[in-house]
Amino acid sequence: MIPYCADNFASIERMAISLVDVKRVAHLARLEIDPAEAEQACERLRGIFGLIEAMQAVPTDGVEPMAHAQEMALRLRADQVTEADGRELFQAIAPQVEDGLYLVPKVIE
Amino acid sequence: MEWETVIGLETHAQLSTRSKIFSGASTAFGAAPNTQACAVDLALPGVLPVMNRGAVERALRFGLAVGATINARSVFARKNYFYPDLPKGYQISQYELPIVAGGSLRIVIGDREKIVHLTRAHLEEDAGKSLHEDFHGMSGIDLNRAGTPLLEIVSEPEMRSAEEAVAYAKALHALVRWIDICDGNMQEGSFRCDANVSVRPLGSDKLGTRCEIKNLNSFRFLERAIDFEVRRQIEVIEDGGHIVLETRLYDPDRDETRSMRSKEEAHDYRYFPDPDLPPLVVSEAWREAVRAALPELPAAMCERFINDYGVSEYDARLLISSRDFASYFEAAAQRLIELNPAQLGNEEEARRNYGLAIAKGMSGLLAAQLNRAELDIAHAPVSAAQFAVLHARMIQEVVTSKSAREILLALWESPQTDESAIDAIIEAKGLKQVGDADELGGIVDGVLAANARQVADYRSGKEKAFNSLVGQVMKATGGKANPKLVQEILKRKLEG
Structure with missing residues (x-):
């Protein structure tokens, strides 16, 4: 069973999305959002949740939840090294490199 | 108040595939930075992951070896977080439906045995490496490790002391090497543990709030980190405080754990099924083929050595310390049975006598010499057949045990492949026993x-x-x- 959808939708039904939720999700996704945009996003999301609520009315008892839109199994490849070193090519478009490393603003936890 | 410690371990075993889990880049250790990071590992636009069959097969080997359920259908999910060594902005992992569910592991603590149950084991990709020194205020990113296949093995919170946690980690470490899915190299990070530690009043059946200690890459650090953490938690509670659910890092130099991040916000990973990857399907035929190809497992072999060769449980455990050690034993014992130096008529008697002689020789003479030379048995300069001949000559009273040691050392110094080397050395050094x-x-x-x-x-x-x-x-x-x-x-x- 995959309770992703079922769980999330059930909780949505119980509580309407608030501005606080929108701001939190925006922060998690590292999106900068001003108050006007947040209001707007909140409205739109409520609309989407309305659609979901309508879909919740469809009886789905005994239907196995989907994990993918297509009814197919994962394709597998043989365990072989097929990629040659392409560092020079890839690093040509990097903003900053040194000693073969990509340089990024310092992040320490 | 009396306290009880509760520990569960999450272990990341790097799977020993040649290529990465979702790309054809090499996984070899120690390459120059970013020379093994291809377009998929770098998350360039337009690329798609393609699953490595070798990684799935190794996960199956593990699941079958611990008696777990292999889920015929398992699902890959995206675990979303931002960090520079994770170019996609998410790690591909498994969440609700892992490939391996349940199973158990038998551990030995001194002369006590315990079964530790496993929750699950799932496939996922590793992240890259961040280097924070020496780049004029910037961090350097090496993505060679990004996309390396990992099996995350999660235990139930059933360990009750640091000693039990170490015994579990060691048993798991031995098993993944035994079934040849992971090289177990802890210095290179191929096998690393996170420990979930909590304490509760003795007799309580409610779990206390836990802390997760990250990235313990040696058994010693695992033990010391848990010991410190248990003392810390008890002190906090006895002083009237509360334990906060958080991730902590062990600092071996100061022998303490310290807070890394609180779990409240940072751990909202917003998992969802990865649309790039349809469900992984394992057919019954594939599962059974993998089962049939599994080597005899350590527990079964231990029992067989005790029953068939009459070795003690202690010696049997030593013999199964690695698959190489066990096969050396069997090869040497078999050869000695063929040589049958004591001319025993009864097959069972022969197996027991000769098996015991080889087991004793391996735990004494050979183990000592291997330790001294810091060699693995796979690289021992004395072959199993030569070791058998050496014992045959002792049993026939051609040489004394003192001379046997000398012969072994001589062969160690200048290795030869043929088993006749033993007799040649006896002759050359004049070591024949004086029996006249x-x-x-x-x-x-x-x-x-x-x-x-x-x-x-x-x-x-x-x-x-x-x-x-x-x-x-x-x-x-x-x-x-x-x-x-x-x-x-x-x-x-x-x-x-």
Whole structure:
């Protein structure tokens, strides 16, 4: 069973999305959002949740939840090294490199 | 108040595939930075992951080895977080439906056994590496490790002490190497543990708030980190405080754990099924083929060694410390049975006698020499067949055990592949046991004449003097005299 959808939708039904939720999700996704945009996003999301609520009315008892839109199994490849070193090519478009490393603003936890 | 410690471990075993889990880049350790990071590992636009069959097969081997359920259908999910060494902004992992569910592992703590249950094991990709030094205020990113296949093995919170946690980690470490899915190299990070630690009043059945200690890459650090963390938590609670659910890092230099991040916000990973990857389907035929190809597992082999070769449980555990050690034992025992130096008629008797001789020789002579040379048995310069011949010559009383050691060392110094090397060394070094009664009689006479005091002591009832005389005779023959014969002749001459 995959309770992703079922769980999330059930909780949505119980509580309407608030501005606080929108701001939190925006922060998690590292999106900068001003108050006007947040209001707007909140409205739109409520609309989407309305659609979901309508879909919740469809009886789905005994239907196995989907994990993918297509009814197919994962394709597998043989365990072989097929990629040659392409560092020079890839690093040509990097903003900053040194000693073969990509340089990024310092992040320490 | 009496406290009980509760520990669960999450272990990341790097799977020993040649290529990455979702790309064809190499996983070899130690390459120059970013030379093994292809477009998929770098998350360039337009690329798609393609699953490595070798990684799935290794996960199946593990699941079957621990008696777990193999989920015929499992699902890959995106675990979303931002960090520079994770170019996609998410890690591909498994969440609700892992490939392996349940299972258990038998661990040994001193002379006590315990079964630890597993929650699950799932496939996921590793992240890259961040280097925070020496880049004028920037961090350097090496993505060679990004996309390396990992099996995350999660135990139930069933360990009750650091000692049990270490025993579990060691048993798991031995198993993944035994079934050949992970090289187990802890220095290179191929096998690393996170420990979930909490405490509760003894007798309580409610779990306390836990802390997760990250990235413990040695058994010693695992033990010390848990010990510290348990003391810390008890102190906080006894001082009237509360434990906060958080991730902590162990600092081996200061021997303490410290807070890394609180779990409240940072851990909202917003998992969802990865639309790039349809469900992984494992057919019954594939599962059974993998099961059939599994080697005999350590627990079964341990039991068989005890039953078939009559070795003690202690020795059997030593013999199964690695698959190489176990196969060396069986190869040597088999060869000795073929040689049948004691001309035993009964097959069972032969197996028991010779098995025991080899087991003793391996736990004594060979293990000592391997330790001294810091060598793995796979690289021992003395082959199993040669080891068998060496024991045959001891059993036939061609050489003494003292000489056997000398032969082993000689072969160690200048290795040869043929098993006839043993006899050649005996010949070349003149190590053949002196078993001729006349020759020994002469030597004994000489020793008795030169040690009149010990002779007198012995005759006046001091039994200890006898051993000293045996020692003198052995010394006079360079350790080559048949010890039994020496005792016989000495006794006869002293009493006669």
